[in-house]
Amino acid sequence: MTGTRRVVAAVFLLPALVLLGALVLYPIGYSVYRSFFDQAGTGFAGFDNYEALFTDDTILTAVKNNAIWVVFAPTVATALGLIFAVLTERIRWGTAFKLIVFMPMAISMLAAGIIFRLVYDQAPERGVANAVAVSVHDTFNESAGFPKARPLPVHPLEKAAGGTFVSKEPIRAGEPLRVPLVGVAPAKMPGDARPATVTPTPPGDRISGTAWLDFTRGGGGKPNVVDPEELGLKGLKVEAVKDGEVIATATAGADGVFTLPASADGAQLRLPADNFREPYNGVDWLGPSLVTPGIIGSYVWMWAGFAMVLIAAGLAGLPRELLEAARVDGANEWQVFRRITVPMLAPVLAVVLVTLMINVLKVFDLVFIIAPGSSQDDANVLALQLYRSSFGTDADLGIGSAIAVLLLLLVIPVMLVNIRRIRKEGRR
Amino acid sequence: MSSAPDVNTARIGRRKAVTRQPGVPEAPKAAQSLGARIAARAGGGVMRVFLVLVALFWLMPTIGLLLSSLRDPQDIAATGWWKIFTAPSELTFENYQRLLDNSTITGSLGSTIMITVPSTVLVVVIGSFAGYAFAWMEFPGRDWLFLLVVGLLVVPVQVALIPVSELFGAIGIFETTLGVVLFHTAFGLPFAIFLLRNFFAEIPRELLEAARLDGAGEIRLFTRVVMPLGGPAIASLGIFQFLWVWNDMLVALIFADSESPPITVALQQQVRQFGNNIDVLAPGAFVSMVIPLAVFFAFQRQFVSGVMAGAVK
Numbered sequence: 001m002t003g004t005r006r007v008v009a010a011v012f013l014l015p016a017l018v019l020l021g022a023l024v025l026y027p028i029g030y031s032v033y034r035s036f037f038d039q040a041g042t043g044f045a046g047f048d049n050y051e052a053l054f055t056d057d058t059i060l061t062a063v064k065n066n067a068i069w070v071v072f073a074p075t076v077a078t079a080l081g082l083i084f085a086v087l088t089e090r091i092r093w094g095t096a097f098k099l100i101v102f103m104p105m106a107i108s109m110l111a112a113g114i115i116f117r118l119v120y121d122q123a124p125e126r127g128v129a130n131a132v133a134v135s136v137h138d139t140f141n142e143s144a145g146f147p148k149a150r151p152l153p154v155h156p157l158e159k160a161a162g163g164t165f166v167s168k169e170p171i172r173a174g175e176p177l178r179v180p181l182v183g184v185a186p187a188k189m190p191g192d193a194r195p196a197t198v199t200p201t202p203p204g205d206r207i208s209g210t211a212w213l214d215f216t217r218g219g220g221g222k223p224n225v226v227d228p229e230e231l232g233l234k235g236l237k238v239e240a241v242k243d244g245e246v247i248a249t250a251t252a253g254a255d256g257v258f259t260l261p262a263s264a265d266g267a268q269l270r271l272p273a274d275n276f277r278e279p280y281n282g283v284d285w286l287g288p289s290l291v292t293p294g295i296i297g298s299y300v301w302m303w304a305g306f307a308m309v310l311i312a313a314g315l316a317g318l319p320r321e322l323l324e325a326a327r328v329d330g331a332n333e334w335q336v337f338r339r340i341t342v343p344m345l346a347p348v349l350a351v352v353l354v355t356l357m358i359n360v361l362k363v364f365d366l367v368f369i370i371a372p373g374s375s376q377d378d379a380n381v382l383a384l385q386l387y388r389s390s391f392g393t394d395a396d397l398g399i400g401s402a403i404a405v406l407l408l409l410l411v412i413p414v415m416l417v418n419i420r421r422i423r424k425e426g427r428r
Numbered sequence: 429m430s431s432a433p434d435v436n437t438a439r440i441g442r443r444k445a446v447t448r449q450p451g452v453p454e455a456p457k458a459a460q461s462l463g464a465r466i467a468a469r470a471g472g473g474v475m476r477v478f479l480v481l482v483a484l485f486w487l488m489p490t491i492g493l494l495l496s497s498l499r500d501p502q503d504i505a506a507t508g509w510w511k512i513f514t515a516p517s518e519l520t521f522e523n524y525q526r527l528l529d530n531s532t533i534t535g536s537l538g539s540t541i542m543i544t545v546p547s548t549v550l551v552v553v554i555g556s557f558a559g560y561a562f563a564w565m566e567f568p569g570r571d572w573l574f575l576l577v578v579g580l581l582v583v584p585v586q587v588a589l590i591p592v593s594e595l596f597g598a599i600g601i602f603e604t605t606l607g608v609v610l611f612h613t614a615f616g617l618p619f620a621i622f623l624l625r626n627f628f629a630e631i632p633r634e635l636l637e638a639a640r641l642d643g644a645g646e647i648r649l650f651t652r653v654v655m656p657l658g659g660p661a662i663a664s665l666g667i668f669q670f671l672w673v674w675n676d677m678l679v680a681l682i683f684a685d686s687e688s689p690p691i692t693v694a695l696q697q698q699v700r701q702f703g704n705n706i707d708v709l710a711p712g713a714f715v716s717m718v719i720p721l722a723v724f725f726a727f728q729r730q731f732v733s734g735v736m737a738g739a740v741k
Contacts, residue, residue: 008646009567016558016617017573023614024580027591034590084482087475099728100483104490105735106724107717108675110692114699114713115489118496118706126508128492301489309732362584365677369699383586383678390590391682397590404587411582422578 028408035401049402059399062380065292069299069363069381074356077300078349081307085315086337088308098312102305109302113369116298120285120370130282137280145190145235147278149181154223155214157181163273171240173265177209179252180224181233184213189231196232196256205262209269211236211252232256236275240264286371288378295370295379299363307352314348315341358411382407497523497710504706523711533712536694540674540716542605543690547612547673552666554613555620556658560650562621563628564636574625580618588615589682596683608683608690612673620665623737627661628654660730667727668734671720691716 038045053059084101088094104112121127124134151157151165156178160166171177176198196212211233212226221227232255240248240260247267250258285294318341326336342349364383371379382403390400495509498519503511512519527533561567562574592611596602601610631654639649655662677692684690689697695712698705724731 005565005646006567009561009565012557012561012565012646012650013573015554016621019554019610019614020577020580020617022595023588023592023611024583024618026595027588028583030591030594031587084479087479091476091479097479097483101486102732103721103724104486106671106720106731108677108692108720110675110677110695111713111717114695114709115493117699118493118710119489125506126504128488128508128510131508131510301486306735310736313736358582358584362586368677369696383584386586386589387678387681391593400590404584404590407584408587411584415579415582418581419575419579422575 031401031404031408034397035405037398039396039398041397045398049398050406052399053402053406056399058377058380059385059403061377062382062385065380066361066382068292069296069360070357072293073296073299073303073360073363074353076296077304077356078307078311078352080300080304081309081311081352082342082345082349084304084308085312086341088312089315098305098308102309104302105305107302109365110369112298112302113366116295116301116366116370119298120294122282122284122286124282127282127285129285133282134280137282146181146184146188146233146275148183148185149213149233149276150183151181152214152223155180156224157269157271160270163276165271166241167269171207171260171264171267171269173207173262177207177260177269178224178226179209179211179233179236179238179256179269179271180214180226181211181236182213182215184215184233186217189213190234190254192254193231193234193256194254195228196226196230198226199257207260207262207264209238209258209260210256211238211258212256226256237272239270239272240267241270242267246270286375288375291371291375291379295366298366298370299360303356303359307356310352311345311348314345318344354414358414361407361410493710493713495519496706497714499523499707501707504710523707524715527708527711527715532694533691533715535688536691537715539605539684539688540690540692543608543612543680543684544670544673546609547616548666548670550609550613551616551620551669552662555617555624555665556655556662557650558617558621559624560628560654562625563631564654565646574621577618577621581622583615583618585611585615585679589678593682603683603685605685608680611679611683612669612676616669616672619738620669623665623734624658624661627658631657660733663727664730664734664737667723667730668738671723671731674720 034041035049036045036047037043038048053063084097088097091097119127119129122130124130150159156168157165157180158168165181167177196210198210199208210226213231213233214223214225215221216227216229221230233252234254234256236252236256236258238250238252238258238260239246240263248260248264250260252258284290322344323336323340326340331339362383363381364387367379367381367384368387376384386400386403386407389396389403492509495512496504498521499509499512500518500520500522558577562570562577588611593602596604596607601607635653636649639653644652675692677696680690680693681696684693686693691712695709695716698708698712702708
């Protein structure tokens with residue numbers, strides 16, 4: 001070992017060591033030091049800042065959310081990655097599939113955030129998640145028709161309990177019932193509603209009526225009269241009620257006409273509240289309770305491909321003879337998967353899980369972009385809180401540094417495992 | 429956790445295409461009853477359908493954004509992108525036109541390039557030097573220094589945000605492109621050194637000894653022998669670092685000049701100011717994705733091997 005050799009080595013290493021020392025190592029020391037001082041940075045605070053991590057509500061939410069993240073995001077992404085890797089193994093277009101699922105890895109978390117803001121858009125007509133939710137919901141429950149409809153004071157109806165409307169007069173056989181309402185925007189009317197008609201009561205036994213929107217566009221209609229062009233309230237439900245019991249129900253057709261049996265004579269006409277319920281508007285994906293699972297979903301979309309590619313590489317390395325031998329011995333695919341594939345992949349699965357856990361600890365962009373301002377506190381995570389504590393209004397660098405140290409402490413076990421492994425390998 | 433994989437063979441597809449002869453069943457027939465065979469066939473069909481659905485599900489968010497970026501702002505406000513399929517309205521490049529007329533956005537693309545390219549080059553160059561030193565030079569403390577670098581692999585950038593912003597403030601490079609580049613370089617180095625040192629260590633000793641006997645000095649050896657041989661690993665590292673820096677938002681948010689931020693920060697400001705103006709955000713997000721996706725598709729293999737080596741970063 002000559003002197004020049006040492007000088008050359010020093011020259012080769014110097015730039016790297018200077019940068020690592022100044023921007024990685026020194027900050028670690030400084031963060032630890034700063035975390036023991038108060039907001040101003042002058043008074044010694046002991047462990048106060050660390051205590052604040054577990055007592056301050058906002059930060060505690062971040063700690064809890066991060067725990068949820070660390071438990072769920074890596075496991076879901078790894079499970080999906082495993083499933084995809086195993087299933088695509090024997091499919092000709094497996095590579096194309098892998099490309100599609102892996103692609104989100106290449107884009108920024110910011111772009112993914114914008115993509116999922118659109119997916120989770122609250123309005124069912126814009127956000128695909130709610131469009132699906134609403135169509136599924138409406139398949140099982142009829143959507144309500146006329147949320148803001150109401151009678152005018154001159155109308156023969158009045159407001160009753162529970163959002164219903166009832167007739168002021170009892171039903172009388174022999175004259176057509178009139179059910180006029182206002183307050184439905186023309187755009188919200190059923191597309192196939194037709195101008196309302198009044199059918200004279202059929203002789204004998206039945207009572208007919210008309211439910212219509214008592215409003216002529218451009219004005220000129222008379223209240224309580226079925227003017228031409230006024231549309232029938234298609235789908236409006238009416239009930240005949242006697243002594244608190246519903247004895248008959250009917251639904252208005254496209255021209256607003258409905259018929260009740262003769263037994264409804266003397267009963268009270270009631271419009272049930274179902275008619276006026278707000279239509280189902282989907283799920284509040286980015287509201288307080290669902291915002292974290294929602295953002296975790298976007299993370300899984302980004303990172304399942306990563307798990308899949310690593311696991312697929314592990315699968316390619318498995319001894320095929322072993323799997324074939326098991327199949328020849330009569331094991332079915334599930335048994336082969338459970339008893340051979342998964343145990344042999346355990347090291348790879350562990351690497352994927354740990355990598356994702358470390359990655360999830362630092363999740364910032366997705367939460368920062370997807371969570372609307374109103375849910376930011378509910379969706380809070382450590383990295384976001386660190387940003388807010390360090391660079392937001394009313395910054396407290398003591399708290400920010402304490403969060404940084406906490407993040408560092410959480411990755412130290414992995415650091416030690418890495419170092420031990422390299423030491424074992426690296427005795428050249 | 430995972431040692432550096434063989435850079436030459438890592439890719440998304442299979443290492444060796446395992447081609448099956450058509451008509452040859454997977455397992456000997458004797459071991460499978462007819463019922464089991466039928467079940468396996470049906471299962472295969474279900475599996476294929478499932479995978480097609482998953483693929484569509486995975487594509488849908490991106491397609492939604494793409495189609496939204498090509499619609500008129502009024503259409504976007506009124507209906508979802510899937511309406512294109514039932515009532516094809518005019519698709520238009522107007523949003524992109526407006527975006528590219530917007531000097532903030534075009535300037536931010538320039539800033540992104542000004543940050544990404546130097547960061548990538550610096551990490552490759554400095555990392556190669558250090559990687560070579562760790563692989564082939566003798567000096568005291570070599571092993572424990574390398575272990576220190578390995579330890580730094582998993583340090584979260586969050587640890588450095590406060591100290592480095594104060595440090596940069598003190599030396600006057602806070603909120604400058606230089607500061608962002610130095611930060612990204614420093615945090616890219618542990619991985620770079622780890623990857624390249626392992627790769628350089630694989631070079632046959634005889635090759636280096638022969639060159640030394642021919643009178644090549646360390647520097648010549650490095651530039652003429654080691655760097656050319658290190659091509660694949662250097663490509664992986666470059667691609668990985670390039671995407672990493674291009675896609676970064678947090679570091680730029682803090683250390684970049686807020687007057688001329690990179691594209692991620694510029695779009696983030698849009699989100700903060702206007703919330704959901706998809707007519708700007710959708711084309712903006714797509715413009716920011718074009719280069720990473722092009723790099724991804726062009727250099728899949730290098731990217732995957734970089735990702736694999738970077739597991740547990």
